[in-house]
Amino acid sequence: MRILLVDDDTSTAATIKVALTQQNYVVDVATDGEVGWQMMEAFSYDLLLLDVMLPKLDGVSFCRRLREQKKSMPVMLLTARDTTSDKLSGLDSGADDYVVKPFDVLELTARIRALLRRGSNVTSPILECGKLRLNPSTREVTYNGLPLHFTRREYLLLELFLRHPSRVFSRSEIVDHFWDSNKEPPSEDTVKSYIKSIRRKLDAVGAIDWIETLYGQGYRINQSYFVSQEVATNANRSPEQSLNLTLQDLWQKNKAESFQRVMILEEAIAALHHSASETCLQTAVHQAHTLMGCLGTYGFVEASQIAEKIEALLESEYSIPKSTDRVKQLLIRLKQEIDFQPSLASPKLDYSEDTNSTPVVQANAKILLVDDDVQILAAIKALLQPLGLQVAGLNHPEQFWETLESIHPDLLILDLNMPNISGLELCQSIRSHIQWNWLPILFLTVQTDFTVIQKAYSLGADDYISKPIISEELLVRVLNRLRRCHTLLKSQPHF
Amino acid sequence: MPKSILVIDDDNSMREIIQASLEITAGLRVILARSSDEGLAKAAIDQPDAILLDLMLPQMDGLTVLQMLRSNPLTQHIPIVLITAKARSLPRQQLAELDIQGTIAKPFKPAKLAEQLQKILGWDD
Numbered sequence: 172m173r174i175l176l177v178d179d180d181t182s183t184a185a186t187i188k189v190a191l192t193q194q195n196y197v198v199d200v201a202t203d204g205e206v207g208w209q210m211m212e213a214f215s216y217d218l219l220l221l222d223v224m225l226p227k228l229d230g231v232s233f234c235r236r237l238r239e240q241k242k243s244m245p246v247m248l249l250t251a252r253d254t255t256s257d258k259l260s261g262l263d264s265g266a267d268d269y270v271v272k273p274f275d276v277l278e279l280t281a282r283i284r285a286l287l288r289r290g291s292n293v294t295s296p297i298l299e300c301g302k303l304r305l306n307p308s309t310r311e312v313t314y315n316g317l318p319l320h321f322t323r324r325e326y327l328l329l330e331l332f333l334r335h336p337s338r339v340f341s342r343s344e345i346v347d348h349f350w351d352s353n354k355e356p357p358s359e360d361t362v363k364s365y366i367k368s369i370r371r372k373l374d375a376v377g378a379i380d381w382i383e384t385l386y387g388q389g390y391r392i393n394q395s396y397f398v399s400q401e402v403a404t405n406a407n408r409s410p411e412q413s414l415n416l417t418l419q420d421l422w423q424k425n426k427a428e429s430f431q432r433v434m435i436l437e438e439a440i441a442a443l444h445h446s447a448s449e450t451c452l453q454t455a456v457h458q459a460h461t462l463m464g465c466l467g468t469y470g471f472v473e474a475s476q477i478a479e480k481i482e483a484l485l486e487s488e489y490s491i492p493k494s495t496d497r498v499k500q501l502l503i504r505l506k507q508e509i510d511f512q513p514s515l516a517s518p519k520l521d522y523s524e525d526t527n528s529t530p531v532v533q534a535n536a537k538i539l540l541v542d543d544d545v546q547i548l549a550a551i552k553a554l555l556q557p558l559g560l561q562v563a564g565l566n567h568p569e570q571f572w573e574t575l576e577s578i579h580p581d582l583l584i585l586d587l588n589m590p591n592i593s594g595l596e597l598c599q600s601i602r603s604h605i606q607w608n609w610l611p612i613l614f615l616t617v618q619t620d621f622t623v624i625q626k627a628y629s630l631g632a633d634d635y636i637s638k639p640i641i642s643e644e645l646l647v648r649v650l651n652r653l654r655r656c657h658t659l660l661k662s663q664p665h666f
Numbered sequence: 667m668p669k670s671i672l673v674i675d676d677d678n679s680m681r682e683i684i685q686a687s688l689e690i691t692a693g694l695r696v697i698l699a700r701s702s703d704e705g706l707a708k709a710a711i712d713q714p715d716a717i718l719l720d721l722m723l724p725q726m727d728g729l730t731v732l733q734m735l736r737s738n739p740l741t742q743h744i745p746i747v748l749i750t751a752k753a754r755s756l757p758r759q760q761l762a763e764l765d766i767q768g769t770i771a772k773p774f775k776p777a778k779l780a781e782q783l784q785k786i787l788g789w790d791d
Contacts (some may be wrong), residue, residue, distance in 0.1 A: 186668055189695050276689060344726050410691045411777055417686045418776060425679040460722060464751055467773020475714045481750075546740045550710035553703055642697065642711045 173197045173214070174283070177207030177233070178222040178249065183272070187220065190276045191283070192644040197651065204228025206621050209601040211237070213628070216244055218286060222259065223250035231264045235336035238265030245603045249274075268409055275413055297420070298333040303378060305333055306423065313374040316419045318510065325369050331391050332382065341389035422469050427515040429465060432458045434513070436481070437502055444495050456485050468508060474508035477501050536653050537561045538581035541568055541597075542615065543589045551584070554642055555649065568592045575607065582652055587627065587635075595630055602631035611652050615640065669789060670695040672714040674705030674731065675749070676723050683776055684718065692780035702726035710740040716787050718770070721750040729764075737767055747786055 174191060178184040180203045188198045199214070205227040211219065221239075228236075234246050247268045249263045261269050267286055270279055298305045298471035302315040312319045321329060321592035328345065342359040366382055369601060373381040383393040439455035444449060457480035467475030481501050505511075538560055542548050548564035555562045563578045565571065568589050575583075583601070587594040594614060601607050614627050614635040624635055634648050671694050675681050681698050688694040699705035702723050709717060717735065721728035726746060734791050735741045748769045750756070761769065768786035770779070784790045 182668070186693070186695065189670075190689075193698075276693075277686075414686060414690045414777055417690060418683065421679065421682050421686065425682065428678055457722075457724065460751060461677050461680075464685075464772035465677055468680065468683050468776060472773075546710060546738065550707045550740065553707035554711060557701075557703065639713055640711050642708045645711070 173199070173216050174200050174218045174220060175201065175207060175211055175214070175216045176220045176226060177201045177230070178220070179203060179226055180222070180223075183222075183249075185365055186234060186276065187279065188644075190280055192641055192647065197644075197647055200546050201621070202226075202228070204233050208233065208236075209621070209625075211242075213625075218283060219244060219246045220283075221246060221248055221266075230263055231266075234261070234264040234266050234274045245281065247286060248620070275410075277413065277417065280317055285643060298330065300333055300336060300392055301378075303333075303373070303381070303396070304419070305330060306371070311423055313419065313423065314373065314378055316422070317376055319372055319376065321369065321372065325365055325372075328365055329369060332390075336392050337394070339391045344389065380641055418469065420467055426509070426512075429462065429509065430511055430513070430515050432462050433502070433506060433509075433511060436462070440485075440495070440498055440502070452485060456482055459485060462505070471509055474505050477505040477508065481505070535561055536558065536582065537580040538565070538582045538584060539563050539565065539575060539578050540584045541565045541571060541589070541594075542584075542586040543568070544586075551645070552639075554646065558646075560649075560653075568597065571597060580610070582649065583612045584649070585612055587614050587618060588625075595627060598627065598632055599630045613648060613652060668693050668695045669716070670710055670712065670714040671699060671783070672697045672699060672705065672709055672712065672717045672744075674699045674702065674717065674728075675720040680720075680772075684779065687776040687779040688783070691777060692784065694780065698784070702731045706734055706738070706741075707733060709735055713740070714744060716747065716767070716783075718746045718747050718749055718783065720777055721748050721756075722759060732752075732764065732766070742758060753776060 174197070176184055176187055176191075176198055178187070181202065182208060184202070188200055191198045199216075201210050204221075204225040207219075207221070207225070208228060221233055223230040225233070229248070230248050233249065237244075237246065245268075246266045247270060248266045249270050249272060250261070251272045251534075263283075268282055270282060291299070303312070304314075305312045305326075312321060312326065312329065331340065331345070340469070342362045345362050346357060346359075347351075349523050370380070370382055373379075380393050381396060382390050384390055415425055436455055436458040439458070441452045442451045443455065443541055459478050463475050463478035463482060466478060481498055484498055536559075538555060540548055540562055542551075542564070543566050545564075545566050548566055552562045552564055562574055563574065563580070567576050569591060571592075585594045585597060594616075598612055601610055601612065608631075611633045612631065614625070614632050615638060616627070617638045618624060634652060636645055636648060671688055673681055673684050675684070679701060681700065685696040685698060688696050697708055697714055699708050702725055705717070705719070708714075718721065719728050719731060728750075732748075733791070735744065735746065745767045745769050746765070748764075749772060750769055751772045756764075756769075766782060770782055770786070774782070781790070
């Protein structure tokens with residue numbers, strides 16, 4: 172996904188760009204409305220982020236002009252203004268959303284995801300009402316961070332209420348939503364019993380009367396919970412509140428990993444019981460150590476202390492047989508503390524370290540990297556090689572053509588400003604070379620002047636990154652470029 | 667431009683907690699590295715304002731990473747804060763000999779991490 176950010180405040184722009192780049196978006200920045208407009212016309216963007224107060228062409232006029240020209244990409248306005256009339260004029264100009272500065276970067280990125288989803292018809296993520304949170308992708312429900320368990324129909328009913336927080340559902344409407352029309356519909360008492368069961372589970376965690384009954388009409392979320400949600404999701408949420416919510420989300424997202432660590436620890440301890448393997452011992456110590464730090468930071472103080480004790484026992488006196496039982500007892504307590512769910516932990520057959528998924532690119536794609544700075548060459552090589560890419564570095568551009576012939580790369584990363592040869596000239600020569608004119612070229616440049624960048628594109632560059640380089644951005648752009656080349660190659664007819 | 671911190675830690679959860687803490691409570695820019703090699707590369711490329719380095723990394727221990735950061739001209743100037751478990755904290759004498767700004771103990775309180783870090787780095791003025 173490619174996003175154009177138009178903001179004359181370079182500090183805000185840099186912050187947003189970094190946050191979005193880390194989420195795998197490709198972000199281009201323009202610092203005035205006219206340049207932004209030129210870039211919008213020159214490239215294809217999935218979303219525009221426009222500051223309202225822009226030099227040369229303000230955000231609202233930009234947006235209005237865009238819609239007059241029937242361009243339909245999503246637009247989000249960013250502004251320091253927080254009055255109703257400003258919001259209305261922004262939205263009336265055709266913007267899809269509006270964020271007031273100072274804003275929480277996480278909120279901004281979430282809204283961007285929502286806008287992009289709207290464009291792609293993908294359903295929305297976490298639904299919440301006050302302390303109740305429902306994650307439709309994992310089907311997990313929590314109240315104030317505590318996991319709640321519902322039957323399938325109870326869960327669906329809860330989701331229905333959360334998706335329509337103010338709507339009253341009669342029993343017959345609920346029946347229409349959940350029961351197959353070809354089958355005998357349940358009695359209204361069945362609906363009543365589901366409502367009763369949901370209420371009982373929510374009452375138990377403190378959400379008293381979460382579903383209210385409107386006599387003669389039906390059921391809906393008790394509006395006092397809905398109001399507290401409005402307050403909580405307001406942009407004025409304190410950083411501490413935002414952090415607490417984020418930590419709850421992170422635990423829900425990552426707890427399977429911690430459960431997996433517990434399981435690996437358990438397996439290693441069982442193996443140690445039979446033979447004193449140094450590898451198993453190291454694995455167990457490492458898992459206990461990681462659990463100690465991670466669980467304690469999530470707020471599981473007891474569990475963290477137990478993991479610390481396990482680590483200490485393993486390191487100091489594991490050879491004493493009685494400590495095996497002691498470690499096992501501690502493990503049982505640790506599992507209780509974190510509400511261990513074996514179904515979420517998939518044990519690994521080996522004890523190797525977990526790695527995050529590596530982006531899939533064509534196997535052994537070759538990259539030629541031309542930069543006169545050898546330290547930068549070494550660092551970029553180290554960044555790209557773990558992805559399975561073959562990277563050749565060249566710090567003497569005068570040897571470019573012979574290196575090109577011997578490496579035969581799939582992608583060229585080229586420094587724009589080198590001492591003896593201009594990257595632009597090199598790019599031009601490549602584009603006029605019959606054998607190499609297809610080679611994708613990504614420029615690294617200290618230039619931020621749009622005319623230079625435009626010139627690079629006009630001479631045949633495929634992409635550019637301004638120095639100082641942000642490694643995440645470099646990775647995204649390189650992988651995107653390689654994927655695109657791979658797709659193009661695959662789509663070419665075979666003769 | 668907000669200050670940037672490179673976090674080198676092999677634990678996925680820990681990296682994400684640190685990122686959320688520093689971004690939300692202090693607006694810092696966080697760059698993540700899940701291995702020593704990735705950390706060394708990103709330190710040289712991104713030129714962060716500081717590095718938060720886990721002492722117990724699986725492939726290469728934190729002290730070796732520290733030495734490599736100090737021997738590379740692109741990274742030798744970057745302030746480093748070690749993140750260590752209390753029980754594994756190095757003796758005071760050894761810490762004093764290391765070219766680091768300070769240490770932070772695991773587990774930590776996420777809401778206080780940024781404050782702690784900024785104090786160590788002298789960014790709290």
